[in-house]
Amino acid sequence: MNLSFTEEQILLKDSISKFCSTDYDFESRMKSVNSEKGYSPEHWRMFAELGWLAVPFSEEYGGLDGDQVDLSVVFEEFGKSLVVEPYLSNIVLAGGVLRRINWAEKGTFIEDLVSGSKQISLANYEPQKGYNLSNIDTAIDADGNLNGSKSTVLNATNADYFLVFTKNIDSYAFALVPKDAEGIEVKGYKTYDGFVSGELVFKNCKPEALISDENSLEVLENVILDALVCICSEAIGAMEKSYQLTIEYTKQREQFGQSLSKFQALQHRMVDMFMETEYAKSFLIKVLATEDDNEKVKLTYGLKNQISKAGKQVGEEAVQLHGGMGVTEEMSIGHYLKRLMVIANIFGSADYYLSKYIEK
């Protein structure tokens, strides 16, 4: 039994932690959020240089052969500083598909992701069709053209390519479509936690490539499972920071002649926040350390359920205990809540995953 990080993982963690504490204070984060692209290309370049974009990919393509634990380490640190750079969309989602899929030409695309020179977004969800991954209408027609709509395409406005999950005759496939292909429309928007996302509409769009791996659906499922673990790790980082910020704030804020942190009712609630965070961490470790595939899938559903609820509780309590200041855009704490609520509901809600956990 081994619940510890490897030395490499500790180095990775320290490297991100150091970067965030020097280059990623709240003010510079908000500057990135409010910039045109919604993230800092300079930071992205640094991520590439520091090797973070290489984490999950095989050495063959310049990757570091990292596993889920490595990704979890990255995201927990990201969560503490609310990193907005498009790691999830490029590396975990699109990159996750590429590294799993059976496709001869994938090497150059992965190398471009690792170097940060190209961005790719995964497009699999569709408007009003929920979270069951096979529930899609987008299809390749007899002429090989793509038709349909995709929603919640994370980082859509920054993507050079889209990996579009599509029906293909009797099976599923991924269509690779450049952003400026004919017959594609990209409708971008800001998300309420400060990221960018978008919707795509395809009308007789000819993909640059059609990747018709017969295991496409299974690949997608595994990618989403990975993504769940990543965002849950991120949430844990955000929760930890949230209760720490709350402790700091209540320590310095005085009311009725003493620090807020001295009021027992508030103390007990901060203890609850701390406990929720610790138990969430324990559950994450359970998932990371479980080796049986089937069990791991079930536990990952459970993780999303637990983190969604714990993140919401910790985030909301943090804002509440900050009082009026907690709901202002100028303080960081509200932004932690926003990210925690997005994590709670993206890819499916707590209830959705509890059902899946029970069914599995």
Next chain:
Amino acid sequence: MNLSFTEEQILLKDSISKFCSTDYDFESRMKSVNSEKGYSPEHWRMFAELGWLAVPFSEEYGGLDGDQVDLSVVFEEFGKSLVVEPYLSNIVLAGGVLRRINWAEKGTFIEDLVSGSKQISLANYEPQKGYNLSNIDTAIDADGNLNGSKSTVLNATNADYFLVFTKNIDSYAFALVPKDAEGIEVKGYKTYDGFVSGELVFKNCKPEALISDENSLEVLENVILDALVCICSEAIGAMEKSYQLTIEYTKQREQFGQSLSKFQALQHRMVDMFMETEYAKSFLIKVLATEDDNEKVKLTYGLKNQISKAGKQVGEEAVQLHGGMGVTEEMSIGHYLKRLMVIANIFGSADYYLSKYIEK
């Protein structure tokens, strides 16, 4: 719109309240509980003399023509002192059937209930068959004999008669069986909240009378609805007393050099107890004041759900805030919790009634 009690109701309330505060302290209550019959026959005679046993019956039989609000008043006061006398089983359940049923000879039985000279228990539930009232196996055979088993027959060991809900050819009926009839076996037991109850087994038992009103099932349903409102009222009385006892206890109990009641975390939890009680009261009033039958049934289901949860919360918090003393048999607070938990689960749980509320 009128949310007030009538003058008669206020008199009734005061009369019970006065009796309880003079004759029904915790010690004498426990003496009754631990006596052979599990209640005080002397108190029961006084209840009759004070006219309380007459409340819901029509004047024709010596009753007071009271309505559900009157019963609610009785039970809320009973709840405050954890009255163990068999009012629910005799007056609300068996009496409730008798006063609703179409049966020429019911008069003498009702009069005996009103005078307290006879006791009757309703027997409708059956072992392992849940709470759906029509789900019974007990039946009258071709010879007019009763066969089957009944469980949760409240006050069984004190009953002179049983009103047994039974199948009768294609319909339902109530069989009236004296306690010493041939073919009946009464297996009594103490309940964990200090009441008595029992199970019945019938083997070719000839009833003294078979009341084959075609509306028997509907009568039973209405009786149980009445009973729900009564025990919920009782729970509210018990909740009110529970938070009051907790306030008193924490005021006098000192730890770390000050009264427990001065610790803010505990204060907020006592406020929660108070709020739950007040909102439970409001919901009860909503049920009592609703006139539309269909709506009232739905709301009664909702009431049982709400009270089950609120009673549990208030009862458990009361014990917790009493610390070690709270779990001792010698203090009254634990007995409030026991009664609240019985009320929470008898006739069906919070979840059972939430489902019925949603379906209705």
Next chain:
Amino acid sequence: MDLNFSKEDMAFQEEVKDFLDKEYPQHIREKMDNGDDLTREEIVEWHKIVAKKGWMGHSWPVEHGGTGWDATKRYIYLRELAMNGCPLFIPFGLQMVAPVIWTFGSQKQKEHYLPRILNFDDWWCQGYSEPGSGSDLASLKCKAERVGDEYVINGAKIWTTLAQHADWIFVLVRTQDTGKKQEGITFILVDMNTPGVEVKPIITIDGDHEVNYVFFNDVRVPAENVVGEEGQGWTYAKFLLFHERSSIAGAPQMRRAVNALMKRAEKIYHGDNPLSDDPSFKSKIAQFNLDLDALEMTELRGLAAEREGKGPGPESSLLKIKGTELQQRITTLALEAAGHEALPFGGPYGFKNEEISSPKIAQISAAKYLNFRKVTIYGGTNEIQKNIIAKAVLGI
């Protein structure tokens, strides 16, 4: 016990319905139903319509131009408005400063301000909290010095709702620095156009500009603008805070929101079945309805007590706590139900990204959720409300 209205009340209810059918402007109705922000002009328009009908003073005594309605009529009126989704009245003049003026103000103040409030000629805002004094309101530092016939105000107020639209502000200022902190506070009325008054927006996490800083920099105000006595402001402030809390529960609005959510859930799919069929979702909706019943009845019990001359007590804290918690739970479930369709976000309510497939109601669910984080904080945090109940009701 019964919940029936008297014949007279039922006739009144019809009158209100009729008024709304005829006078509630379609363009405002549509915006409200869609969750769009109203402009200042539209808000004023609606208030003027009600004023013209003579129904602005629904909680006012007749002698000051109010309707003099009893609690039941008031309840019927406000419920009908809420059920039609009408804009809430701006409370700062109508429900907050007005009772202070008619209770503690001079004859001249009454004659000048009250009719203008009733007619919504002035838009009022509130200068209570300060950057350093939140829950501990009495520790306020904004200072007013008497200089001749004037007071000179210096300091800052925070959380001033819609100050950007306001004509007047009522302000708690410190006129004396010695003694207990509750002493030496004065209640004064300030024209927002007075030189030295500066409004600075506070953007909240929902992206909205609803609250503000108001800075006072050598603001000179006539001494006659003091309400009541100098140094007695804390008494008036408590009187007013109390009025604020009792009108905050908002059950009919919540009922509307719950019904809308349940209806919308029929078309929402997370998995294979509509969300409206999901047992957990149905349980939550049922629980909302049950809680709303209890909340409404608690309000009605308060009204009944008021009719019997008992007047509202600290139970208003009880309404505030449960009401705001319920508001938050409802907006939370709406956000959860919207799922990733809640992601598109361009700021506050007004924003709907027309090009995006996600329904408008989903697109505003995050802003609503975020906006409603404040309700357990403002008007005295729910923690403070619990302290109040502990002390005033439970005696601990």
Next chain:
Amino acid sequence: MDLNFSKEDMAFQEEVKDFLDKEYPQHIREKMDNGDDLTREEIVEWHKIVAKKGWMGHSWPVEHGGTGWDATKRYIYLRELAMNGCPLFIPFGLQMVAPVIWTFGSQKQKEHYLPRILNFDDWWCQGYSEPGSGSDLASLKCKAERVGDEYVINGAKIWTTLAQHADWIFVLVRTQDTGKKQEGITFILVDMNTPGVEVKPIITIDGDHEVNYVFFNDVRVPAENVVGEEGQGWTYAKFLLFHERSSIAGAPQMRRAVNALMKRAEKIYHGDNPLSDDPSFKSKIAQFNLDLDALEMTELRGLAAEREGKGPGPESSLLKIKGTELQQRITTLALEAAGHEALPFGGPYGFKNEEISSPKIAQISAAKYLNFRKVTIYGGTNEIQKNIIAKAVLGI
């Protein structure tokens, strides 16, 4: 990261299983599985079996006769015992007084008491709380006066678990009245047969006789029975309290209970379908399993930290709070599931009314529920645990 045991650990696990298969007596197993109370003799019998195997000192260092196991082995051992439903070890000697004796006691005390504890020759109980001092333990008043070579003890202790069976009691007494209340407390060992020691039962709401008052009336105890230094008892008491908390979570027992409940629910009908098909019931069971996963992993994280020489920290408070809350939620659901079949009640665990149709497990569910109310109270209430975390972990 992985959860796999090493080959050596897996072999050890087999050894434990094998031991239990062969040596865990059938008559005790049956009683435990049925939820029946064990007699004093049966409890001693089980302890002696374990002692004979040499596995009593599972948390003891080798030098005092312990197994010297690492955290993983200890975990495996205790989990196997729990999964087989074995009786819990009486902790007062084994886990509580023993570490105090080997850490602070004299050589003579170590030699005398420790082997007897390991062999369960003496049944120990704990004299800590007093009627007037619950959470505020240091305010204790039970007094010991030095008279020659003896201490004379007068006072009362409360909540003494199974004192009616005990041979020895370790007691916190006040040997000095001046100074801080934490000072002047002494830790002393008392033979329960000493004249003047009187045990009076406390019946708890589950009808059980598990705890007691222990009165001391001029009880004369040899001075050599003092552990460590006179007046230093508070230090030892804190050391011990800490040991108590860290062995309280009990996840495997809970897992057993949850599985049993889920299984039984297949045969329970509240409405038309088995309870095991009810969405709300299934959600609760799922939530229990998720919480148990988190609880177990939190324990394992503690063990891992221990292995790395970090030693258990105040996280034990965290285990206590969540563990006991979960125990209560499980016993509550069992009671709810039993419904009115939980009504028959003749007192504590031992009682099952054989004649009543209601299943035994339903009949004990109320006693279990009621018994488990204590777990959030004893060993330092959960409120106290939160105070500890606030101070020691969060620094507030």
